[in-house]
Amino acid sequence: MKYLVTGGYGFVGSHLVERLVRDGHEVTALDNLSNGQHVNLDAVRRDITSYLSNVEQIQSAFFNTKFDGIFHLATAPRSSSLKDPMRDIETNCKGMIAVLELAKVHGAKVAFTSNSGIYGSVSNNGSINENSINDPTTPYDADKFVSEYYCKIYHNMYGVRSTIVRFATVYGERQVVNEKLNWRPLVATFVKNVVNGEEVVVNGDGEQTRDLIYVADAVHGVLKAMNSDVDNADVFLISTNVETSVNKVLQHVQNIAALKAKVRHSEPLKGDIRKMKYDYSKAKHRLGFEPTHSVYEGIKRLVEYAAKRPLG
Amino acid sequence: MKYLVTGGYGFVGSHLVERLVRDGHEVTALDNLSNGQHVNLDAVRRDITSYLSNVEQIQSAFFNTKFDGIFHLATAPRSSSLKDPMRDIETNCKGMIAVLELAKVHGAKVAFTSNSGIYGSVSNNGSINENSINDPTTPYDADKFVSEYYCKIYHNMYGVRSTIVRFATVYGERQVVNEKLNWRPLVATFVKNVVNGEEVVVNGDGEQTRDLIYVADAVHGVLKAMNSDVDNADVFLISTNVETSVNKVLQHVQNIAALKAKVRHSEPLKGDIRKMKYDYSKAKHRLGFEPTHSVYEGIKRLVEYAAKRPLG
Numbered sequence: 001m002k003y004l005v006t007g008g009y010g011f012v013g014s015h016l017v018e019r020l021v022r023d024g025h026e027v028t029a030l031d032n033l034s035n036g037q038h039v040n041l042d043a044v045r046r047d048i049t050s051y052l053s054n055v056e057q058i059q060s061a062f063f064n065t066k067f068d069g070i071f072h073l074a075t076a077p078r079s080s081s082l083k084d085p086m087r088d089i090e091t092n093c094k095g096m097i098a099v100l101e102l103a104k105v106h107g108a109k110v111a112f113t114s115n116s117g118i119y120g121s122v123s124n125n126g127s128i129n130e131n132s133i134n135d136p137t138t139p140y141d142a143d144k145f146v147s148e149y150y151c152k153i154y155h156n157m158y159g160v161r162s163t164i165v166r167f168a169t170v171y172g173e174r175q176v177v178n179e180k181l182n183w184r185p186l187v188a189t190f191v192k193n194v195v196n197g198e199e200v201v202v203n204g205d206g207e208q209t210r211d212l213i214y215v216a217d218a219v220h221g222v223l224k225a226m227n228s229d230v231d232n233a234d235v236f237l238i239s240t241n242v243e244t245s246v247n248k249v250l251q252h253v254q255n256i257a258a259l260k261a262k263v264r265h266s267e268p269l270k271g272d273i274r275k276m277k278y279d280y281s282k283a284k285h286r287l288g289f290e291p292t293h294s295v296y297e298g299i300k301r302l303v304e305y306a307a308k309r310p311l312g
Numbered sequence: 313m314k315y316l317v318t319g320g321y322g323f324v325g326s327h328l329v330e331r332l333v334r335d336g337h338e339v340t341a342l343d344n345l346s347n348g349q350h351v352n353l354d355a356v357r358r359d360i361t362s363y364l365s366n367v368e369q370i371q372s373a374f375f376n377t378k379f380d381g382i383f384h385l386a387t388a389p390r391s392s393s394l395k396d397p398m399r400d401i402e403t404n405c406k407g408m409i410a411v412l413e414l415a416k417v418h419g420a421k422v423a424f425t426s427n428s429g430i431y432g433s434v435s436n437n438g439s440i441n442e443n444s445i446n447d448p449t450t451p452y453d454a455d456k457f458v459s460e461y462y463c464k465i466y467h468n469m470y471g472v473r474s475t476i477v478r479f480a481t482v483y484g485e486r487q488v489v490n491e492k493l494n495w496r497p498l499v500a501t502f503v504k505n506v507v508n509g510e511e512v513v514v515n516g517d518g519e520q521t522r523d524l525i526y527v528a529d530a531v532h533g534v535l536k537a538m539n540s541d542v543d544n545a546d547v548f549l550i551s552t553n554v555e556t557s558v559n560k561v562l563q564h565v566q567n568i569a570a571l572k573a574k575v576r577h578s579e580p581l582k583g584d585i586r587k588m589k590y591d592y593s594k595a596k597h598r599l600g601f602e603p604t605h606s607v608y609e610g611i612k613r614l615v616e617y618a619a620k621r622p623l624g
Binding site: 056082085086089093094097136137138139141142143145146149150152153156157270 | 368394397398401405406409448449450451453454455457458461462464465468469582
């Protein structure tokens, strides 16, 4: 099959591109390298076609291939959306429309990686599922949410096929810390800090939790979404249904690296999520998705990786 | 008080500006004149300050006045949003962020005119209220919806005060037909066609209904919203709770103008709303809003107005 991956040089994108190449597909990667890294696709660059572009500027005329499917992963980061809400709209809202317009012309199916932060925090101890109440706390959340509506509208109006996944917090090899973009993903930042002997900053008391999904499991989920017969912009949580506190992540990293970190507690982040635990039953039953990596195992891989290549 | 009205030269905007001037306020109007008309504020131009700008480009530095309140009416039209979804995002999403950023700096309260089309159609015979399920059928609907979330986010993050109104279908003097923008508001188009002896095109069977609110009632509603103590981006329907079919509107226009129209039925519009009847109880109880003009009375005023000034 012929696939376009937006954000193909990014963290999740590059893993997906490698997997698609390995499975024998013809792959085109599109990225503006604002957060993606050229080095991420070193292993497969000769097997793919690449375009350097902002996703909101993609047009059918760029490509001499007709795509069967578009994986839409390109995004402006959540962490900088309050600081630069206009950029978030450019990349996340306009980017989604550009992808849907391309899919309309190509007759391609879209797999869109939305956002699970859309739910905000849960106050009870239960899991969140796809029907939980939406409570966007940043422009990023709101823009991902409206992008899901664009998918629905393009399906109803033009028959554009799409499946939407909402990842839990993805971590793994190639996730970088980008201070310039205010992009400090939890696991990568802690691994970087601990391995480099830097001070670790924990926002608030550190008892806030995340549903952490290893990157290979996330890739598995979005492939299941693309290959399913779901085409009406239906939404699926790709998660583990396991809560891990920020403090617990730090403890794992220190244990695995056999290093003791200097820790400072800062003010809690505005709009931060307190509890994150997402039920993936719908994806399991409808897409056949199931995660297979434990948090400990995933962090172990990342610590080993960080010894070979710096994380930021 | 000092007020900014975005879209101040537009149909509803100009009525609002006149009313604010009449009530003794200091008014600044901002408009890009894409659909607004310079002539609309002829009566009060010497009493106000005007800026020609796209709303998404407004910045605090423009103004030497500190606003107490911002009425955010500037919008890209629903009718062209499927044809040009990128422009819709520019004006409607970015425009909202620009207004909220300005409000943050000025400490101003925002009254935002959102969209009631967000609800899509109702299949039963009941009224829609603020808690009805959202079903955006065009990018416009989705972009207005996300703008409401921006208001909530800016309130939670920065304490920006706002009240959101969702107008039913507004009609009245100064509403124009703009073929270039694909802007053909129902009542104005029918009045124009009938008065000029043009063919009247009815989409589908004409039995689709609208909740038609006269412009003075809409202005009354948004003023009530601004003057209320609601500041948390809560949403209010400004409507009449009365359904009028497209065919009935045409009948009123013909009766009032004492003219018989040549009618052609076209295909139903994609994404058109079938039934529209909005309950304004919440606005009545919380804001003290109540409409006072009947559809017949409003159309009569518009027919008389059209005799003096062409509608498009």
